[in-house]
Amino acid sequence: MGKLKFFGLLLAAGMFAACSDNLENAGNENDGPKTGEGYVKVAINLPSVSSSRAFNDGTIGSLDDGTPDEYAVKDAILVFFKTTSTTGDGTPEATAQFAKAYNVSLNPAGEDVDHVTNRHTVIGEAPLPADGEKVYALAILNVNGVFTVDKANGVLKKNGNNVFESTKTLSALQTAIATTAAKCTTTGFMMLNAPLANTTTTSGFALSNVKTLVPVTVYESKNLAENGDVASIYVERVVAKVTLTGFTYADSKYTKTVTADSGDPFNGDKVEFEGWTLNYTNKTLKPVRDVDAITTWLGNDYGVVSRFLGDSKVDGKDLYRIYWAKDGNYDVSYGGTEGSDAKEAFNVFTKPEDITTWNTNTADNKTDSEDYALYCLENTMDYDKQVTNQTTSLILKTKYIANPDAAGTGDQNFFMYGTQEATYTQTQFLTNVGTALSLSGGTTASLKVGATGGTYTYIPSGATAGAGDYLNKKDVKNLIELSSSADLSDAQAQTLITKLGEIKFYKDGDSYYNVVLIRHFYDDETSWDAGETYGTKHLGRYGVVRNNWYEIKVNTISGPGEPTIDDDTENPNPDDEEEGYIKCQINVLSWARRSQSVDL
Structure with a gap:
């Protein structure tokens, strides 16, 4: 059997800064509350290590890079949130309130490793915190027109509507968007922050152990930001x-x-x-x-906990x-x-x-x-x-060739019916129809002109084909006709299905394997x-x-x-x-x- 592997994208650099306490304004001390715009330095990188989760044979595979298009970053928005000592900085996902959003310029070339960009570094504007405030960031990469920033007031919009107001938390972003995978991949693959746990200890695990927003240091000048700490944001694609x-x-x-x-x-x-x-x-x-339900998933009733929470550190940090x-x-x-x-x-x-x-x-x-x-x-x-x-x-969608000859071709139209584990040519099938209906006096059975592939059965008068007991079924009177283009009678149709069973007609060999469920x-x-x-x-x-x-x-x-x-x-x-x-x-x-x- 082959292997169904995962591709993963975590964009990261340096340290996550989740343990940093130095999140307040990094300008001159004792200057009082700061207002207006400051600057942050953010690095966005690709991962370089594989997870610790193993194949069934116990081996651990290597990370697969994917294609360059899946890593390309065309544009970005940074969204900032603030907490104070009164709103709580230990649970920013729940308590941090929206401050402002900014379009940011990326390093156009990035740093390349093999065929994919390994790192983007961003020096961008951010709202200066007041005394006692801490600032957190959310990155949206390849916005694909789904998200925009109202430059006049820094409000983030989603499909043209405001996402956040000043008191809104991250949950305001989580209302499901009516969209498609194509919309999210047209201009680069949309990516947002990945939620990461800061512990692998499941006993006493709380939702506060999951971090999505990234703490950042906001500097008063661009020069200070360029020489300051780098905040690392881990993102993931929104599509599979x-x-x-x-x-x-x-x-x-x-x-x-x-x-x-x-x-x-x-x-x-x-x-x-x-x-x-x-x-x-x-x-x-x-x-x-x-x-948000991870504390439930990690409960004893849910079996193998490791399927929900990894134990391999991200970039060597206590993030999982x-x-x-x-x-x-x-x-x-x-x-x-x-x-x-x-x-x-x-x-x-x-x-x-x-x-x-x-x-x-x-x-x-x-x-x-x-x-x-x-x-x-x-x-x-x-x-x-x-x-x-x-x-x-x-x-x-396939072409099924039953009983192929030496040239690799074989029956085109073919049939299966009843419980018979066999295919029948059109000639064989029509002969069996004649026998089942006891046709005589030169009367023969033939395929009805325009008959399409499908499963045929007897559908009584007044019943609706394609619904209820006849879901995915067609009326056999639309498959078979008798000499002189005569339709089957209800009695003949019922007799035919009673004797042969439901009939599958593979027109031109068309065969569909309908359900390969993705596990x-x-x-x-x-x-x-x-x-x-x-x-x-x-x-x-x-x-x-x-x-x-x-x-x-x-x-x-x-x-x-x-x-x-x-x-x-x-x-x-x-x-x-x-x-x-x-x-x-x-x-x-x-x-x-x-x-x-x-x-x-």
């Missing part, structure tokens, strides 16, 4: 990354041979890869990753990464009917024609898979919400047994978290997928119940890359 591998590239095609048991009718069939896309991707984003998050619809249960919350909350593809773009590239035997990535917003859910209509998944944590971290009801120990088994790279490797294909993309928004299954025909193994390396193998 997904890539696909596992097909063999030859003769301008990606292919895979079906591997099944000896004697299995599918064994040796050929699958040609045509494209892939993501299903159930979130439409909303919390700008800063929400880990957190591996889970709450998105904007984390606790919501969705219905699935048309126009429901499920369709409003997620980008849902219910049939092939709804997908306007397929990613037609994978990686094997060509260049790195990162060149062919898709990106999505964070999509997480509570343990009891891990169902197929809320979990980000991958859809594969976040290892099996041994969130172990699940068949028939088990999800509990707290399964939290994080499925989902996608920002700044993680999920590499899906198609390990084996054991037979045809589905003739079309199923819509399961109305009748979702628990995620693991889909694993009967799609089996996943995930090996995890935190904050680098993750790899996942699947059996289709």
Whole structure:
């Protein structure tokens, strides 16, 4: 099985300054309260060490850099907050109040290591603190037009609306934004401060142990700032990354041979890869990753604590990464009917024609898979919400060639029906239809002109195709006609399905593998047994978290997928119940890359 690795981005430099007590005005002493603008020095760097979280075999992998575009920084905003002795400086995330926001100029070249920028240094304006005040910073990189600064008053705006007023805290930023991954990556990858823990001691762990805002020293002059302390801000991308591998590239095609048991009718069939896309991707984003429930996650009922809290220091400092998050619809249960919350909350593809773009590239035997990535917003859910209509998944579009000949071609239109684990050519299928209907007197069965791929069944008069018991089903009277273009009668349609079972028509060999659910944590971290009801120990088994790279490797294909993309928004299954025909193994390396193998 392959490895599903993570990519991680922490921009950091020098010291985090979380332990610094020298946060007040660093100008001349005894000058009284300061007003107006001062200056701060901020360094933004890439990480150089991997996490301590190990693969299942016990080894620790190295950090994967990703592509230059994923590290490019085009513009930035620094947002400042203040606390006083009365508002409390030990919990700035909860108590620090918005002061002012500034557009800042970056070092355009940065400092390069290999093919990515390693460091940006910023000397920028900041509000001078009054006596007793402390100042904290939030960085927003690659704002992509989502955030702007009103230069007249320094107010931060989000999609044109004010985010903060003078008394607002960081929580004002956390209202979910209606946006897309594309919007957050158009001009560089949007990044904001990463929440980091200042301890790995879980006993007595409190939310105040998590630091998102960074303390800064504000100087009265630019010259003092240039020669002063550097405040390091760790940021992370707001999107997750997904890539696909596992097909063999030859003769301008990606292919895979079906591997099944000896004697299995599918064994040796050929699958040609045509494209892939993501299903159930979130439409909303919390700008800063929400880990407010970490004290709950670290409780005894949640099993392996290390899956939530790392024990490897960031840049050698007493700062530790957190591996889970709450998105904007984390606790919501969705219905699935048309126009429901499920369709409003997620980008849902219910049939092939709804997908306007397929990613037609994978990686094997060509260049790195990162060149062919898709990106999505964070999509997480509570343990009891891990169902197929809320979990980000991958859809594969393929051409399935049943019984390939020596030239590698074979049946185009083919059929499966009932419980038969076999494919039938169009000629074989129509012969079986004639037998099932006891056709005689020269009457023959043929495919109806314009019949499309899909699953066909008998739908009684008055019933609605594509809903309820007939969700994802088509009327067999739209598949088969008799001589002289005669439609099947209701009795004939019912007889045909009774004798053959539901019929899957793979038009031109089109075959879709509808559900490759993206898993976040290892099996041994969130172990699940068949028939088990999800509990707290399964939290994080499925989902996608920002700044993680999920590499899906198609390990084996054991037979045809589905003739079309199923819509399961109305009748979702628990995620693991889909694993009967799609089996996943995930090996995890935190904050680098993750790899996942699947059996289709």
